[in-house]
């Protein structure tokens with residue numbers, strides 16, 4: 177498995193976990209308060225606060241604390257996979273602690289006849305909460321089952337073992353069959369939604385990449401080049417830092433195509449792009465394929481002298497190091513034009529581009545395989 181593949185798989189897993197983290201937080205948010213309110217209804221109408229005030233207030237406080245914890249345990253902003261997995265474990269821990277507490281309460285309400293009619297209220301709330309888990313907490317099947325079990329099983333066992341509670345117990349078992357089916361279906365639907373979301377994210381990333389990258393050479397394409405140049409010019413105009421534009425055209429490229437075929441021509445363009453990528457990888461450099469056999473490099477932060485030296489080095493490498501392609505060695509010389517950005521002279525990027533393009537034209541006109549400066553720009557001593 178290549179590093180790139182492993183990295184992509186990690187990114188997909190992390191993307192899914194991030195989505196699950198956000199969903200788990202949002203779905204758990206309001207649920208916590210439902211437990212507190214439901215208990216208040218059962219406790220008040222079941223006279224629990226008068227009969228067992230300490231236990232009743234302790235339950236109220238515990239539900240409120242757990243609900244607040246769900247709220248303040250916010251999703252991570254930029255966690256990696258393991259950090260999100262840990263976050264999920266803790267959040268599920270809070271949710272399951274709440275369901276376990278309700279399970280104890282339900283057992284108490286079923287066991288203590290002092291709750292009177294509120295026993296039915298507790299039973300109905302328990303079924304309602306189990307239904308809510310089945311529908312809203314389908315992200316993790318095993319945790320959701322554990323939640324339903326913690327809510328229902330203690331009270332259900334009690335109902336079952338008492339002959340007078342057997343009918344309610346039976347009703348509960350039948351209802352729980354529905355809850356289990358609903359939970360399984362909701363789990364499958366949730367996973368399908370995650371798959372769909374991932375698919376949409378992949379498509380979006382692909383389109384975004386295709387709109388910025390030249391497919392043959394994998395350099396930045398004309399659009400990204402123009403955006404970066406525009407951005408760099410805005411900053412250069414504001415800060416006065418230097419910015420130089422380099423345009424490069426392969427000499428007699430048609431001959432390479434005609435002599436060796438179009439596929440060798442393509443391979444030659446890819447090789448030149450690879451050399452450009454190696455030669456122009458300093459911070460502020462952006463090599464790009466502008467179209468056909470024409471390339472450009474944004475040299476953000478570079479004055480004309482440094483740019484000239486680097487352009488000359490690249491030209492020399494092209495002239496002296498043939499490219500080995502499909503059994504043939506091709507020498508592809510290049511004509512390069514340079515223009516330094518001057519906000520007083522260049523009204524917009526088109527003006528800078530035309531200046532550099534004029535320099536390429538001058539290089540072609542004076543014999544090719546050379547670097548020319550745009551006429552308005554003078555090289556100054558370093």
Ligand SMILES: Nc1nc2c(ncn2[C@@H]2O[C@H](COP(=O)(O)OP(=O)(O)OP(=O)(O)O)[C@@H](O)[C@H]2O)c(=O)[nH]1
Pocket residue numbers: 392425426427428429430431433437438439440441442445467468469540544
């Ligand atoms: N193989 C290949 N050829 C391309 C591609 N894009 C443009 N070309 C070819 O590049 C050649 C450019 O030819 P011209 O514009 O006449 O320029 P040139 O032959 O390089 O001559 P000068 O620029 O004057 O030195 C044409 O033959 C195009 O078909 C491409 O993606 N792949």
